[in-house]
Amino acid sequence: METLDAPVPEVRSESEPALVEELGQNADEIVVKVDELEKRLNEVEQFYSKTNKKQSNASKGSSAGKDNDKDKQLPSFKRRQLDASRREAAAAKRMQDLMRQLSAILRQHIMGHKWAGPFMQPVDVVGLGLHDYYEIIEKPMDFSTIKNKMEAKDGSGYKNVREICADVRLIFKNAMKYNDERNDVHVMAKTLLAKFEEKWLLLLPKVDEEEERRKKEEAEAQLDIQLAQEVSHAKMAKELNTELDVIGKRLEKMRETVLRNCRKMSTEEKKALMTVLTQLSPDDLNKALLIVAENNPSFQATGQEVDLDIDAQSESTLWKLKFFVKDLLQSQGKSPTSIGGNTTTTTVNHNNNQNKRKRETNDAPAKPSQKKNKKPS
Numbered sequence: 150m151e152t153l154d155a156p157v158p159e160v161r162s163e164s165e166p167a168l169v170e171e172l173g174q175n176a177d178e179i180v181v182k183v184d185e186l187e188k189r190l191n192e193v194e195q196f197y198s199k200t201n202k203k204q205s206n207a208s209k210g211s212s213a214g215k216d217n218d219k220d221k222q223l224p225s226f227k228r229r230q231l232d233a234s235r236r237e238a239a240a241a242k243r244m245q246d247l248m249r250q251l252s253a254i255l256r257q258h259i260m261g262h263k264w265a266g267p268f269m270q271p272v273d274v275v276g277l278g279l280h281d282y283y284e285i286i287e288k289p290m291d292f293s294t295i296k297n298k299m300e301a302k303d304g305s306g307y308k309n310v311r312e313i314c315a316d317v318r319l320i321f322k323n324a325m326k327y328n329d330e331r332n333d334v335h336v337m338a339k340t341l342l343a344k345f346e347e348k349w350l351l352l353l354p355k356v357d358e359e360e361e362r363r364k365k366e367e368a369e370a371q372l373d374i375q376l377a378q379e380v381s382h383a384k385m386a387k388e389l390n391t392e393l394d395v396i397g398k399r400l401e402k403m404r405e406t407v408l409r410n411c412r413k414m415s416t417e418e419k420k421a422l423m424t425v426l427t428q429l430s431p432d433d434l435n436k437a438l439l440i441v442a443e444n445n446p447s448f449q450a451t452g453q454e455v456d457l458d459i460d461a462q463s464e465s466t467l468w469k470l471k472f473f474v475k476d477l478l479q480s481q482g483k484s485p486t487s488i489g490g491n492t493t494t495t496t497v498n499h500n501n502n503q504n505k506r507k508r509e510t511n512d513a514p515a516k517p518s519q520k521k522n523k524k525p526s
Contacts, residue, residue, distance in 0.1 A: 175403055179396060186396075190389055196382045233373075236366065243359055247310040247352070252299060254348045255317065260292055262344070264337040268292055268320050285327050290319040310356055317345055405465070414467045422467065423459050425474050433477060440469050 259265060269292045274282045282289075295316050298306050307313050324338035414422075426437055438455060442448045444466045449455065459467075 172403060172407065175399070179399065182392075182396060186389055186392055189385060193382050193386050193389065196378065200379070233370075240363060240366065243362075244309060247356060247359060248299065248307060248313060250352055250355075251310050251313055251349075254352065255292070255295075255345075258348050259317070259341055259345050262341060264341060265292070267334050267337065268324065268341070279327075282327065286323050288319065288323075290316050290323060292320065295320075310352075314349060318342065321345070413464055414471070418471070419459050419467065422471055422474065425478070426457075426470070429474075429477075437470055437473055440473055441466055444469075 260269065271289060271291045271294065272279065272282060274280075295313060298316075299313065300306070321338040321342035325335050325342075328335040328338075330336075426434065429437060438448075438457070441457065441462060444463055462470075
């Protein structure tokens, strides 16, 4: 984005207040906009920086393969996003069905067993005088607690069939841990646990199948998120580029406005500018002449010899040339004061430069009418 690095020329006094106010407002708006764009640009850069780090170990071949895979996955990603809610609902329904199947197993084969009584309700620690129960058992569990949690409607219920399985095992393991092996409760718990594990094995293949399906869907969901982020940041980068172009054009328009309303350059400043122009290298001189040609279509910036009438140029062209040579001198580590209107500080070896160009012309095997040096006169 182009900015006005050089000092702004003075505007004509009759238009200065209104113009300065307008330019100031425009500048303030641009500063605010640039700050906003900078934040968004940093966000885009950070995203792609993290993405590149994740892919740093991949070879170029595999990276290209991944890019091709993304291109293939994008249409399916869009389709999946459209039915994401449906997939989530279907997955929840399948899990609820597995939990109902396990519930049926518990009712028929475990909770309906003749030995299930001691495990149906929480242990009556106080009534049975089990003073050390909570010292031995960290998490008490019983079938009434499981049943209430399975029927909960407030979101506190089981989300996965394996959670129910773990609590059923906990019931019997607590009983076996607290009671001696010869105790009837220990024997009943051990028998019912073995029976439960037998029935659980019959349901396990369906559980494994569902978990594999969920893992696949979760991996797809993560890919969807990544793709969505990439699409979003690519769109943001495109928008940033467009907005930066707009700001660049706006700055250029402001620059043109300033140049159109600038004060007239003094005779001393023109002389100083002309002196510096005659010292430029051929490449830099060509660039300066192109600036003149931009505002003067009839001016020929190419050819063996170019005549430049500095007094015939518009004020905006003169100021553009002044900006150009100032930037050029500063980039070369030279003082730009020689074109600032202070002619007393001008130190230019114009004759040496001309003599050098004459020698180059004489040494070249060209026709007498051809000259290879370009110089403004």
